[in-house]
Structure formats: structure tokens, C-alpha cells
Amino acid sequence: MTTRSTYRLILATYCLAMACCSAIAKEPISDVDGLIAADRWQEAARLIFLEARATNKHESAIVIGQARAGFVDDALDTINATHIASRSWLLMSLVHEAPSLSTEKRDELLRNALDSARGNAVGKWPNYLKSGDLARIALYYSGKGATSDAELIFSEAVTAAEKGLTEEGGGGFRQITELMRRAPAGEIKPWMLSVLPRSLNKTEDARSRAFACIDMVSVAARLQSRDLMAPFLDCSNSAIAKIRVAGMRMSAVEALATAKDEAGISNFAPSDSPFFEAIREARAGNTEKSYEIVSGLRQNLYVDHKGEAYEQVFSDAIRRGDLKTAVYLAERPAGQLAYREVSVWQRLAEKQIETGDRESASDSYGKASLAVGRISSSANIYFFDIQSVVRLAESMLRHGMKEEGRRTLLLVQPLLERISERRIDDRIKASIAVAEPLSRLGMRSEAKRLIRQAYFYAHSYDTERLHGDMEKARLLASIGQSISLYSKLGSSKSQEGITTFPPKK
Structure with missing residues (x-):
């Protein structure tokens, strides 16, 4: 039977425990806030990354952020805590991203990544995963000139991909070909392409084989090799x-046509694709016909074929230096949202500067600023709106328009406060x-206020929502990566007027 004194002791112990738990729960936010206030950016970043790992240890952005910030030991702890199937590529991310690894440490990480890849036999598609991990390591060795190691490991990757063809739902060679398509030019070698055709032809799934082969065309x-x-x-x-589904077959046809066009071996031939027809007409000088095709495409809440085609035609014109077509399209936004108009005029201005026409570029920047005004008059503000204005300001600053860039950047802050609190993700990303x-x-006080605001929101993020813990970890990692740069920016401790935490409503 519990006596009254015993009960009081239990109650007192419970209250003390709750007080301690409360203090512990509050400790990360007060510690991080204090470190930021004292301009101890690296220490604050480290705590934020550790909080992200405690939230969801499987979020890959944590390792990448820790690596870039130089927290190698912390990154290794995160890798060792995550799923075994992810460890090889995360170790390679550490090798690529860490700024100052010793030769010995890099070699050790490479050996561990290779051991992890070779032992990766988990899940439904072990060989599919293994082929990608091994190919990633082979490409790295190739880029460093270690040809014999690269050849051996690449051969293992191809063997694993062949075994993966029998795994239900496995992707076969697509892991390898996609990695090669995205790899730096110095990592790709002709001998890699020589060993793949025979193996690719063993792929029975027509769609997988088609897109893998299209990757290799690119x-x-x-390598500039027709042979x-x-x-x-x-x-x-x-x-x-051999692709039976019409929609998939058309996607493959378009992907191959794009790869051939980028290779310079053919212009777009007449086709059933309105996207290619619009580009083909623009290249032929029939700008009005091209715009007519674009304008006739669907655009609603669920699909935006018009916007997609417009972007493709405009980007192609910029790439080719066809400023006549680019200006024609920029002046006719075809139902584009204001943030896309900002981007279009900005990219046009940058191309005009590239060609030496600064007067026209100044006019284009002015029209981009008018589109910013349309963002300001919108009822709802989103992260992509903020992002477009920031990019415009940075573009102006890069090209010598310091006062215009500064004014444009200052327009962002009142827009940021208008992002709905229901879109807390957007608020955090925009603040960063x-x-x-x-x-x-040089506006470090305001920058610091925004970072503290972003952290306050991320720390309080609702993890009960769908994938909430993953998103919270990702947001925290973004903040950690961002503030780890501040010591490099030479942040001064003498800044005045730091806004009191928490953020203003």
C-alpha cells in the first residue's frame, strides 16, 4: 500500500522528470538560437544536422549537408545509422562533397563504399541497386585515371545488371545508363560504351531497353563518336x-528525337508531337506558326501542356541564340504565371548581355521587374514566387546592376511575410x-533574422502529418547547409538590430 509520503515522493520525482524533459525539449532551439546570435555558425549548423538525424536518420540530405559543411565524422555516423542499401552511394556522396579529405581518408571511404556495394543483397531488387552502386564507384575511379580499377568494377556492375534482369520489377541497366548520362565528361570513357550493347540486348522489357539505349545515344x-x-x-x-502502349512508345520516340537533336545528327522531322512541331516551326523562322501551336494546347489546374511547350520553344531559342523568337515569345506569355514571366525576361536579358546588347538587356530586366509587380499584387504568395524574384535580383547584381538588384531583393521581404502559415514549408524554404x-x-542582421525564423518553424514542424518527419529532417538539413556558409561570408558579430526570437507574426 502506497503511503502519503511515498505518493508525494513519486509526485515530486514525476514533476522533476517532466521539468527536465521540458528543458531537454527546449534545449536544441535555445542552444541553436544562442549560437546563431553569437555568429557561431558552424556550431549551430552541427546541432541542426544532429537534430535532423534524430528526426529521420534516413534522409539523404543530412549526409550531403554534413559532408559539405565538413562534418565528416558526423556524416559517417549518419551513414552507419541508415539503411544498409543506401550506404554505398551515401559514402560516395561523402567522397564527392566533403571539402578537405585526406588521401588516406578518401581511400578508406572508397574501400568501404565498394565493400558495401558488393555486399548489397537486400530488398526485392538487390542486383538493380548493386549495379548502380558499382557503376558510381567505377565512374569515380575512371575520372581519377585509375583505369584498371574502373574496368574491373564496371564489369561487376554490368554483371549485376544482367542478374537484375530476372528480378521482378527490377530496372536492369537503367541505373548504369542514367548515371553515365549525368556523369561529368571526364568520367566517361569509350571502353564503357563498347561493353554495353550486347548486354543491353538481353533486356526483354522493351521500354527499359529503349530508354537505356537512348541514354547511351546521349x-x-x-564523346562525339558516331561509331x-x-x-x-x-x-x-x-x-x-516493340513497345505496345502507345503513350509510352510516343515518350520513347520523343526522347530519342531529343537525344539525336542534341547530338546534332538530325533536326526534328515532322511528327505527331505538338512540342516538336512548335520547335521545328520556330527553327524554320515560322515564329507565329510556332506560337499558334503552343497556344492551342491544354492548360488547366491539372495539366499545363501549353506552359510546357512554351518553355521548350523558348529554351530552344535561347540555346540557339535566336533572340528574335525569344523576344516574340517573351512579349506573349501565353497564360504564364507571373513568376514564369520573371524568369523568361531574366533569361532573355542574360542572353542579350552575352551577345553584347546591354541596352536591350536593361529593357528586359525592366520588364522582369514589371512581372515582379504582378507577383506583388497576387492574392497568394508561394515559394516559387520568392525564388524567381531572388534569382532576378542575383542576376542583376552579377551583371553590374547593383542598385536595381538591391531594390529588387528588398521587395522580397514583404512578400515572404505574406506566405500563408498553412504553407510552412514554403516559408522555411523562402527564408533560406x-x-x-x-x-x-551586408544586410546580415536581417539575414540572421530570417535564418532564425526558418529554424523556429522547422523545429516546430508537425511530424504527425504524412511524411512529416522526413520533410522536417530535409528542411533542417537545408538550414544547416545554408548557415554553414555564413562563416565563409565573414559574418560580423557587431551587427545591430537583431530581431528577437521567435519570428514576428
Whole structure:
């Protein structure tokens, strides 16, 4: 039987425990806030990354952020805590991203990544995962000139991909070909392409084979080798012919046409694709016809074929230096949202500067600023609105328009406060996006306020929502990565007027 004194002791112990738990719960936010206030950016960043890991240890952005910030030991702890299937590529991320690894440490990480890849036999598609991990390591060795190691490991990757063809739902060779398509040019070698055609033809799934071969058309184009490209063109065409679903077949046809166009081996031929027809007409000088095709496409809440086609035609014109077509399209936004108008005029201005026409560029920047005004008059503000204005300001600053860039950046802060609190993700991302350019302009007090505001929101993020813990970890990692740069920006401790935490409503 519990006596009254015993009960009081239990109650007192419970209250003390609750007080301690409360203090512990509050400790990260007060510690981080104090470190930021004292301009101890690296220490604050480290605590934020650790909080992100405690929230969801499987979020890959944590390791990448820790690596870039130089927290190698912390990154290794995070890797060791995550799922075994992710460890090899996360170790390679650490090798790529860490700023100052010793040769011995880098070699150790590479050995561990290779051991992890070779032992990766978990899940439904172990060979699919293994092929990608091994190919990633082979490409790295290739880029460093270690040809014999690269050849051996690449051969293992191909063997794993062949075994993966029998795994239900496995992607076969797509892990390898996508990695090669995205790899730096110095990592791609002709011998890699020579060993793939015969293996790719073993892929029974026509769609997988088609897109893998299309990837390799692009890779061969980067090597400027028609001879290496030929078998992959044949492979692509034969695989596309066997795709039964019309929509998938059309996607493959368009992907191959794009790869061939980028390789410079053919212009877009007449096709059933309105996107390609619009580009083809613009290239032929028929700008009005091109715009007519774009304007006739669907655009609603769920699909935006018009916007997608407009972007493709405009980007192609900018890439080709066809300023006549680019100006024509910029002046006719075709139902584009204001943030896209800002981007279009900004990119046009940058191309005009590239060609030496600064007067026209100044006019284009002015029209981008008018589009910013339309963002300001919108009822709802989103992260992509803020992002477009920040990018415009940074573009102006890069090209010598310091006063215009500064004024544009200052327009962002009242917009940021208008983001709905229901879109807390947007508020956090926008605060991060604005803080760094403000700091570079010397407005470090306001930049610091925004970082503290972003952290306050992220720390309080609702993890009960769907995937809430993953998103919170990702947001915290973004903040940690952002503020780890502040010591490099030379943040001064003498800044006045720091806004009191928590953020203003």
C-alpha cells in the first residue's frame, strides 16, 4: 500500500522528470538560437544536422549537408545509422562533397563504399541497386585515371545488371545508363560504351531497353563518336518498335528525337508531337506558326501542356541564340504565371548581355521587374514566387546592376511575410533562399533574422502529418547547409538590430 509520503515522493520525482524533459525539449532551439546570435555558425549548423538525424536518420540530405559543411565524422555516423542499401552511394556522396579529405581518408571511404556495394543483397531488387552502386564507384575511379580499377568494377556492375534482369520489377541497366548520362565528361570513357550493347540486348522489357539505349545515344554524343553511337541508335529503334502502349512508345520516340537533336545528327522531322512541331516551326523562322501551336494546347489546374511547350520553344531559342523568337515569345506569355514571366525576361536579358546588347538587356530586366509587380499584387504568395524574384535580383547584381538588384531583393521581404502559415514549408524554404543574398549585400542582421525564423518553424514542424518527419529532417538539413556558409561570408558579430526570437507574426 502506497503511503502519503511515498505518493508525494513519486509526485515530486514525476514533476522533476517532466521539468527536465521540458528543458531537454527546449534545449536544441535555445542552444541553436544562442549560437546563431553569437555568429557561431558552424556550431549551430552541427546541432541542426544532429537534430535532423534524430528526426529521420534516413534522409539523404543530412549526409550531403554534413559532408559539405565538413562534418565528416558526423556524416559517417549518419551513414552507419541508415539503411544498409543506401550506404554505398551515401559514402560516395561523402567522397564527392566533403571539402578537405585526406588521401588516406578518401581511400578508406572508397574501400568501404565498394565493400558495401558488393555486399548489397537486400530488398526485392538487390542486383538493380548493386549495379548502380558499382557503376558510381567505377565512374569515380575512371575520372581519377585509375583505369584498371574502373574496368574491373564496371564489369561487376554490368554483371549485376544482367542478374537484375530476372528480378521482378527490377530496372536492369537503367541505373548504369542514367548515371553515365549525368556523369561529368571526364568520367566517361569509350571502353564503357563498347561493353554495353550486347548486354543491353538481353533486356526483354522493351521500354527499359529503349530508354537505356537512348541514354547511351546521349553519352556517345558527349564523346562525339558516331561509331559508338550507331549500335545504340539501332537498339533504340528496335526496342521502340516493340513497345505496345502507345503513350509510352510516343515518350520513347520523343526522347530519342531529343537525344539525336542534341547530338546534332538530325533536326526534328515532322511528327505527331505538338512540342516538336512548335520547335521545328520556330527553327524554320515560322515564329507565329510556332506560337499558334503552343497556344492551342491544354492548360488547366491539372495539366499545363501549353506552359510546357512554351518553355521548350523558348529554351530552344535561347540555346540557339535566336533572340528574335525569344523576344516574340517573351512579349506573349501565353497564360504564364507571373513568376514564369520573371524568369523568361531574366533569361532573355542574360542572353542579350552575352551577345553584347546591354541596352536591350536593361529593357528586359525592366520588364522582369514589371512581372515582379504582378507577383506583388497576387492574392497568394508561394515559394516559387520568392525564388524567381531572388534569382532576378542575383542576376542583376552579377551583371553590374547593383542598385536595381538591391531594390529588387528588398521587395522580397514583404512578400515572404505574406506566405500563408498553412504553407510552412514554403516559408522555411523562402527564408533560406532570401537570407544568403541579403548577407552578401551586408544586410546580415536581417539575414540572421530570417535564418532564425526558418529554424523556429522547422523545429516546430508537425511530424504527425504524412511524411512529416522526413520533410522536417530535409528542411533542417537545408538550414544547416545554408548557415554553414555564413562563416565563409565573414559574418560580423557587431551587427545591430537583431530581431528577437521567435519570428514576428
